[in-house]
Amino acid sequence: MPLSRRTFVSALGLGGIGLMSPSPLGGRGSEARWASWTAAPGAKADAKAGATTAALIRLDSNENPNGPGGRAFEALRAMLGESNRYPDAAEVILVEAIARAHGVRAENIVLGAGSGEILRMCVEAFTSTSRHLVSASPTFEPPEVFARLLGRPVVTVPVDGALRLDLDGMAAQSVGGGLVFFCNPNNPTATVHGELAVKAFVARIRRASPETVILIDEAYHEYVDDRTYATAIPMATTDPRVVVSRTFSKVFGMAGLRVGYAIAHADTARTLQAYRISSGTSVLALATAATTISDQAHIADEQRKNREAKAFTRTFFERAGYTVGPSETNFLMIDLRRDPMPVRVACRAHGIAVGRPFPPLDRWLRVSIGTMDEMRQATEVFRTVLG
Numbered sequence: 001m002p003l004s005r006r007t008f009v010s011a012l013g014l015g016g017i018g019l020m021s022p023s024p025l026g027g028r029g030s031e032a033r034w035a036s037w038t039a040a041p042g043a044k045a046d047a048k049a050g051a052t053t054a055a056l057i058r059l060d061s062n063e064n065p066n067g068p069g070g071r072a073f074e075a076l077r078a079m080l081g082e083s084n085r086y087p088d089a090a091e092v093i094l095v096e097a098i099a100r101a102h103g104v105r106a107e108n109i110v111l112g113a114g115s116g117e118i119l120r121m122c123v124e125a126f127t128s129t130s131r132h133l134v135s136a137s138p139t140f141e142p143p144e145v146f147a148r149l150l151g152r153p154v155v156t157v158p159v160d161g162a163l164r165l166d167l168d169g170m171a172a173q174s175v176g177g178g179l180v181f182f183c184n185p186n187n188p189t190a191t192v193h194g195e196l197a198v199k200a201f202v203a204r205i206r207r208a209s210p211e212t213v214i215l216i217d218e219a220y221h222e223y224v225d226d227r228t229y230a231t232a233i234p235m236a237t238t239d240p241r242v243v244v245s246r247t248f249s250k251v252f253g254m255a256g257l258r259v260g261y262a263i264a265h266a267d268t269a270r271t272l273q274a275y276r277i278s279s280g281t282s283v284l285a286l287a288t289a290a291t292t293i294s295d296q297a298h299i300a301d302e303q304r305k306n307r308e309a310k311a312f313t314r315t316f317f318e319r320a321g322y323t324v325g326p327s328e329t330n331f332l333m334i335d336l337r338r339d340p341m342p343v344r345v346a347c348r349a350h351g352i353a354v355g356r357p358f359p360p361l362d363r364w365l366r367v368s369i370g371t372m373d374e375m376r377q378a379t380e381v382f383r384t385v386l387g
């Protein structure tokens with residue numbers, strides 16, 4: 001049966017038939033699945049670190065341990081029968097759902113296979129051999145990696161002593177630049193800048209370097225509790241040189257399905273579309289995303305679970321005498337006051353995967369927040385490993 005808009009909508013349950021069933025991916029369930037997939041010969045190097053993959057608790061990639069939620073799974077299953085079709089209609093439906101969710105127009109939205117694709121598109125579109133990228137150190141690295149791969153110059157500005165992006169330094173470096181990558185909240189430092197600071201930053205760059213595009217990565221938007229923070233989406237739809245990127249990989253629990261998007265002025269969105277790999281996202285991912293974006297109960301539930309498990313983990317480290325950075329995300333940065341690498345290796349040997357090193361922060365460990373049960377197990381391991 002061809003995929004008409006109507007059959008697609010009813011397959012998704014967007015007509016109000018969405019089923020609320022418990023997620024088949026519980027925290028431990030997802031690990032078990034992952035373990036069985038990666039148990040194939042040669043699939044993983046975990047054995048080197050002494051851990052069996054079956055027991056691995058993954059606190060290394062800022063994923064959502066709970067998965068996409070019951071309604072999303074229903075949508076995914078319902079779309080399996082459309083797997084033989086190209087995703088054009090499904091893209092239209094998701095774009096409409098995103099536009100509704102943010103109160104913007106479909107022409108403001110560009111889809112990507114994860115927001116990583118959006119970051120790549122922005123680097124390709126807006127930097128050149130004569131127009132550099134401004135990024136931070138440390139921040140989410142792919143924009144810098146893409147730029148270097150393409151032979152585009154890169155300037156990085158270190159975070160300050162409070163693990164915050166140095167917005168003054170980044171604005172100063174933007175002059176003549178093609179693109180400024182502003183990760184808010186920032187990964188891996190977990191800090192956020194409030195609405196006024198973001199507006200002042202954009203205004204300063206606008207004055208100093210009117211042609212420079214500012215890419216504001218809001219991957220962790222839903223985890224922010226800081227009341228001074230607000231999304232930059234209203235700025236992105238009106239200013240052709242501001243782009244906001246969002247992802248379904250974090251609070252929506254779809255990191256393996258690969259969907260993200262940009263919100264931008266219609267002209268800027270058109271420019272970006274040219275750099276997109278067409279039909280790059282599967283119907284399954286698109287259908288799941290279209291359902292989960294409006295599932296407010298699921299979002300609230302994930303926010304609450306993250307808040308509770310994060311508070312538990314913070315308390316553990318602080319009681320153990322460590323400084324924990326502020327966090328407006330689903331991960332924590334902990335000042336171990338020593339090289340985190342041996343700690344990381346020892347944790348892995350006990351079945352806990354934690355974040356890799358993030359130079360120049362050579363004493364800090366990044367720990368993603370898992371389920372409460374996972375964090376209870378992990379903190380027992382941290383207690384042993386940290387002595």
Ligand SMILES: Cc1ncc(COP(=O)(O)O)c(C=O)c1O
Nearest residue numbers: 114115116140187219247249260
């Ligand atoms: C700040 C930030 N942006 C983007 C991404 C990429 O997300 P996606 O899975 O949408 O490509 C991540 C992933 O960890 C991230 O931390």
